[in-house]
Amino acid sequence: MSIWEYANPKKFLTTSERLLPPLWGLSAVLMLGGLIWGFFFTPDDYRQGATVKIIYLHVPAALMAINAWFMMLVASLIWVIRRHHVSALAARAAAPVGIVMTLIALVTGAIWGQPMWGTWWAWDPRLTSFLVLFLFYLGYIALWEAIDNPDTAADLTAILCLVGSVFAVLSRYAVNFWNQGLHQGASLSLDKEENVADVFAYPLYACMAGFAVFFVALVFYRTGTEIRARRMAALIARERMAADA
Template structure:
């Protein structure tokens, strides 16, 4: 299937990347469909009701994976941006660019499902709880990162700018997150709405949840690979067009 290469940086060559991506995309696609449908069907139909939250606990099977991805995609973008700035691999930059939209959608759906879940359990769709606030902050930085790509044409310069924006954004996102946490834990004894998600969870929910997380991660990887491939081909087309038109 996939041969292990000596050096991970060989992925950075767009042509190597394309040939590998072409091989593994169908495989990933099938795997995604299997795990996602398995996890969701298991979660939706074959889990018991929570004694405290009733059947609304079933929302966990999409809320937690999307929230998990929303945060980790931003980390991945940060990593890819740093790699681009240091080693100048185009695939890395394109990966950061392609991941941003998926991350935005994941953030939105995590917030949406959270709001729907929050209404019956906490009695409100939205509260300025630290966790929710940090998601709002994350959303703003995703929007900022996407808007730089929306307004400017693809070039190495814009790549540099967007990478710096990503780095600066993550510094300030972390700062704001801790600023919010500082007040709610240290000085201000606010009402704590956030649930302990992983700790008091029962085995009956644990396994389908893990499968759902794996399924969503695979979904992200598949989409990411396809988007990177498309983006590389777009740049190829541009180069060809430029060569033809002179």
């Protein structure tokens, strides 16, 4: 029993279909539970008031925005090394989820920033890094869409993902450096991890787990769709070949 058995599209489909209902259920329980707990059963922050509660959307979305890219990187590596089609399709399936997570993180960040910092947008290193990550997602998705041959598209996007990961890390450091060069100190950035007290933390963990499970479920579901689309294209091609012969 090896994990590579699931590289077979049919095996992947049957297994993911069995796993999906519990995954949907678990993510719904965790997300709803975490959000309701966080929104209605935690005290307001003495400094930020009720605005702090957007943290329950903002932080999990930001977490998944980065982890989705990381998952795509791993899936791309598996495709490049072992050439399992399902792996390439999973990377393709994760990208739109990742870009939406990035967008949620950016938008909730702006909504949070308005009352807290008095501005919708600041070129804070962390915000800027997410904007750059958004651009990387955009390029990755556009490249998948632009190429007809699925294997060529998988190869090119996989290499773009590898190269992009290196440059995303470089950009992160460059952006950190760049903004300190302008404003000294980080008056606008707020380090979430250290600020959060336990009362806020537990529902936050629930939301983070909920987002993670939701992401896994979405990627399974979307990979299934990609596999079916590939299968349909393959069936059409087979019919055409049979007709030609």
